[in-house]
Amino acid sequence: NAGVIQTPRHKVTGKGQEATLWCEPISGHSAVFWYRQTIVQGLEFLTYFRNQAPIDDSGMPKERFSAQMPNQSHSTLKIQSTQPQDSAVYLCASSLGPNYAEQFFGPGTRLTVL
Amino acid sequence: AQKVTQTQTSISVVEKTTVTMDCVYETRDSSYFLFWYKQTASGEIVFLIRQDSYKKENATVGHYSLNFQKPKSSIGLIITATQIEDSAVYFCAMREASSGSWQLIFGSGTQLTVMP
Numbered sequence: 001n002a003g004v005i006q007t008p009r010h011k012v013t014g015k016g017q018e019a020t021l022w023c024e025p026i027s028g029h030s031a032v033f034w035y036r037q038t039i040v041q042g043l044e045f046l047t048y049f050r051n052q053a054p055i056d057d058s059g060m061p062k063e064r065f066s067a068q069m070p071n072q073s074h075s076t077l078k079i080q081s082t083q084p085q086d087s088a089v090y091l092c093a094s095s096l097g098p099n100y101a102e103q104f105f106g107p108g109t110r111l112t113v114l
Numbered sequence: 115a116q117k118v119t120q121t122q123t124s125i126s127v128v129e130k131t132t133v134t135m136d137c138v139y140e141t142r143d144s145s146y147f148l149f150w151y152k153q154t155a156s157g158e159i160v161f162l163i164r165q166d167s168y169k170k171e172n173a174t175v176g177h178y179s180l181n182f183q184k185p186k187s188s189i190g191l192i193i194t195a196t197q198i199e200d201s202a203v204y205f206c207a208m209r210e211a212s213s214g215s216w217q218l219i220f221g222s223g224t225q226l227t228v229m230p
Contacts, residue, residue: 031216033216033217033218035218042220042221042222042223043205043218043220045217045218045219048215048216048217050216055214055215055216056214056215056216056217058215058217059217089157091159095216098216101147101149101164101166101209101211101216102147102149102161102164103161103218104161105151105158105159105160105161107156107157107158108157108159
């Protein structure tokens with residue numbers, strides 16, 4: 001089975017531009033998670049979906065960040081008006097269900113905002 | 115509030131020896147899951163091993179094992195017979211079972227270097 005797929009692997013945007021990051025979870029996994037990794041903050045939770053429904057977005061910056069899961073095979077994280085402080089590796093993970101607590105991570109998208 | 119703390123920033127060992135990495139956690143939940151992940155030099159994050167809070171037996175997978183000390187809120191990772199390719203950053207993580215959120219709370223990581 002393929003693991004979690006994330007595209008693009010690298011993205012460079014100018015300040016103020018929009019960035020859309022894509023994630024394809026492992027087939028059959030019911031939960032999809034987004035995390036962000038920086039040197040300063042480490043690994044931070046952003047948001048997650050269960051059976052495509054948004055469940056917890058407590059880690060999402062309230063402005064400019066949004067996430068969707070239009071179908072069971074992909075999720076998107078959109079950042080509007082990107083700022084240099086948004087530069088990070090954005091990681092998507094999926095898990096099989098409530099009794100399978102471990103999450104499996106994709107390779108991440110490295111976002112650089114100039 | 116949930117918190118996971120890894121105080122060891124980096125550890126160096128000689129290959130084929132045993133290494134232990136420390137992790138302590140804070141939670142008000144009576145039921146929770148603890149995990150160790152490894153991040154390789156390429157950035158890939160790999161799930162290694164899991165411990166459920168209600169289980170008294172320490173989990174073991176291959177040459178990874180856990181030292182779960184619930185009264186001390188501690189979950190140490192033990193790697194036996196280390197290999198060069200075990201060099202990576204190791205993250206401890208926790209998920210509370212009772213809360214509605216399945217988010218993982220991560221520690222800051224421990225860089226392991228295995229030398230020949």
